Amino acid sequence: MRRRPIVWLATALIALTLLGGVLVWQQRRGRSQSFLEGNPVNGAYLFQAKGCLHCHAISGSGGHIASDLGLVTTPGRSNLGELVTTMWNHAPEMWRRMQKEDLRAAPMTEGEVSDLFAFLYLVRYMDEPGDAARGRRLFESKGCMQCHAVRGQGGKIGPDLAAISGIDTPIEWTQALWNHAPAMEKNISKVGVAWPRFEKSEMNDLLAYVREVVGGPRSESKLLPADPRHGRELFNSKSCVVCHALQGEGGHTGPDLTAGRQSPLSMVQFAGVMWNHSPQMYQAMNAHGVQRPVFGGQEMADLMAFFNSLRYFEANGSVEAGRGLFTSRGCSRCHGANAQGTSLGPALGGSGRHVNSVALATALWRHGPEMYRRTQSLGIPWPKLEENDLGDLFAFLNAKPEDRQK
Ligand code: HEC
Ligand code: HEC
Ligand code: HEC
Ligand code: HEC
Numbered sequence: 283m284r285r286r287p288i289v290w291l292a293t294a295l296i297a298l299t300l301l302g303g304v305l306v307w308q309q310r311r312g313r314s315q316s317f318l319e320g321n322p323v324n325g326a327y328l329f330q331a332k333g334c335l336h337c338h339a340i341s342g343s344g345g346h347i348a349s350d351l352g353l354v355t356t357p358g359r360s361n362l363g364e365l366v367t368t369m370w371n372h373a374p375e376m377w378r379r380m381q382k383e384d385l386r387a388a389p390m391t392e393g394e395v396s397d398l399f400a401f402l403y404l405v406r407y408m409d410e411p412g413d414a415a416r417g418r419r420l421f422e423s424k425g426c427m428q429c430h431a432v433r434g435q436g437g438k439i440g441p442d443l444a445a446i447s448g449i450d451t452p453i454e455w456t457q458a459l460w461n462h463a464p465a466m467e468k469n470i471s472k473v474g475v476a477w478p479r480f481e482k483s484e485m486n487d488l489l490a491y492v493r494e495v496v497g498g499p500r501s502e503s504k505l506l507p508a509d510p511r512h513g514r515e516l517f518n519s520k521s522c523v524v525c526h527a528l529q530g531e532g533g534h535t536g537p538d539l540t541a542g543r544q545s546p547l548s549m550v551q552f553a554g555v556m557w558n559h560s561p562q563m564y565q566a567m568n569a570h571g572v573q574r575p576v577f578g579g580q581e582m583a584d585l586m587a588f589f590n591s592l593r594y595f596e597a598n599g600s601v602e603a604g605r606g607l608f609t610s611r612g613c614s615r616c617h618g619a620n621a622q623g624t625s626l627g628p629a630l631g632g633s634g635r636h637v638n639s640v641a642l643a644t645a646l647w648r649h650g651p652e653m654y655r656r657t658q659s660l661g662i663p664w665p666k667l668e669e670n671d672l673g674d675l676f677a678f679l680n681a682k683p684e685d686r687q688k
Contacts, residue, residue: 315392315640317362317399318587321507324394325401332388332398337379340405347379352405362399363546363672366639366646371666373650387647395644400506412483412550417491420484425475429466432495439469443495450493451502452549457582459553463560464574477561485554505583512580513588520575520585525566528592535566539589542598546673549586552595596638597673604678605686612665616656620686621679626656631679638676 329335337345341352369376380387390398421427421443429439436442449458470477480488517523525535532538536559547555567574577585589595608614608621616627623629631637657664667675678686 315396316587316590316638317396317403317640318506318508318583318590319510320393320396320398320400322397322400322404322503325397325399328390328394328398329401332390332394333385334398336383336385337376347383348376351402362403362639364669365399365402366643367667367669367672369643370646371664373646374654374664377651377654387651390644390647392640392644395647396640399640399643404503404506412486412488412490414487414490414494417487417489417494420480420488421491424478424480424488425473426478428473428475429469437473439472440465443492447496447498450489450496450498452489452553453502453505453583453586455489455492455550456553456556456586457577459557460560460582461576463557463564467561467564479558480554483551485557486548486550489550489553505580508580508583508587510584510587510591513584513586513591516577516581516585517588520577521567521572522575524570524572525563535570536563539594540592542593542596544597546597547595549595552586552589593636596676599673599675599677601674601677601681601685602688604674604676604681605688607671607674608678611667611671612662615660615662615665616653620683622683626660627653631681632683637679639672642672642676 329340334351335344337347339346339350339352341350344350377387421430421432426443427436429437431437431442433442433444446458448454467477517526523532525533527534527538527540529540530538564574566572605620608617609619613621616624617630618624618627621630621632635641654664
């Protein structure tokens, strides 16, 4: 017991040294933009300035030449990767329409594309949609209703769900649940429920239900642009670094948060991961004398932007599978089997910049028309991508050239 403060001091000192390591490591890797870093207000302006509004409407207002980008009608198109995939597949049709309308694709920088995506993220619901009816059943079966009423019906230990505002978006929801865990832990023995765990899409369903009960316009716009550099500072100041390593450097009480994962994690699922681990995390915090950190304002958004820059949300794609796709989808025909470049197309990746959805969309916007002309002159079809290709393709394109070969 007496040794705890000393252990804590030592770990804090180690943490500070480690942060230096994290800084260097961050600089070594090429930074990649994400929509979380985009400015949605600027994105709204760009949507008009770059001519998108001429053809696409946002929830009914705008052009009607192409699909409405504000309405999520097809569940499969709800996340960013899928939006980029559809955009890639539909690009030739888009360019043909542009020619017909006498419009030219205005060039865009990666920064502008992340602004646009931040805007699209806010106007459509960019996460897997959930099932509100199932969410309602979860609210009961996971014991939430033992403490929370919904419009008067249910427990009275916590606030009525309908009266809690600012919790109906992924970032806010993650923040609210994180901050709330201690209050729940304190009261849980009173109602005799076990710590509920959420698996797979359950958190999406629960959030869909919460959104139905809480309603109102989305208030997340004020959280963007998020600042990953501030997120990195928070990772230190909120003591996460005491227990979590990044690329092997840091505490080892909890898992390394850059180790990669089997499947990509949506931001709502991230809320579930944090929630499921809370009891162990809090036990470890008590044992190490680390105070339970609370998040307010922009902080969770900034932390998520930092996690995103660590690629924590991305699946650990397979270089081997990506290599196979690069050939089977027809990219290798012009870019070469190892994306080393041929006379028909340039070498890809390897420039130190990380290829992700934003980078791919930017490349499509800049180089797509020329790429399309090439396919036409060769008499080959436009190479189409499938929904789950991106993770493996990115792993392949981000691998060092020597690691790409069989
Ligand atoms: C000249 C008209 C035109 C302009 C300008 C235009 N698009 Fe498109 N876009 C299309 C057409 C046509 C399609 C394919 C069919 C469809 O989705 O209706 C398409 C498809 C897309 C898709 C795939 C949508 C889906 O779910 O099927 C995205 C995303 C997209 N465009 C984004 C943009 C963005 C961002 C801009 C502005 C930078 C833009 N488009 C400008 C005509 C246009
Ligand atoms: C053992 C009682 C208890 C259970 C079970 C419980 N809560 Fe709570 N909850 C509370 C209390 C007490 C508060 C108010 C104190 C606080 O906000 O930290 C609260 C607050 C909240 C808040 C608001 C946090 C904020 O930032 O305002 C949310 C959201 C919430 N609970 C969601 C849930 C969900 C979802 C479940 C089911 C998985 C659940 N709660 C289960 C006791 C409980
Ligand atoms: C005192 C040690 C400790 C601190 C401080 C701590 N964690 Fe953890 N964390 C853990 C442990 C232990 C686990 C694993 C729990 C389990 O396996 O259920 C974990 C799990 C996690 C996970 C799930 C990892 C995965 O991919 O499965 C995330 C995300 C996470 N922590 C984020 C954070 C963040 C963000 C902070 C700072 C606000 C933080 N942790 C602070 C100990 C800690
Ligand atoms: C018909 C030949 C051809 C095919 C097939 C082709 N590309 Fe390209 N690609 C090109 C050419 C040519 C360029 C350069 C265009 C320019 O200079 O504007 C290019 C550029 C690119 C760029 C941008 C490079 C940069 O410097 O930013 C990316 C990314 C890309 N292609 C990816 C792909 C992927 C992924 C596939 C398969 C789904 C594919 N290409 C299929 C010919 C092709």
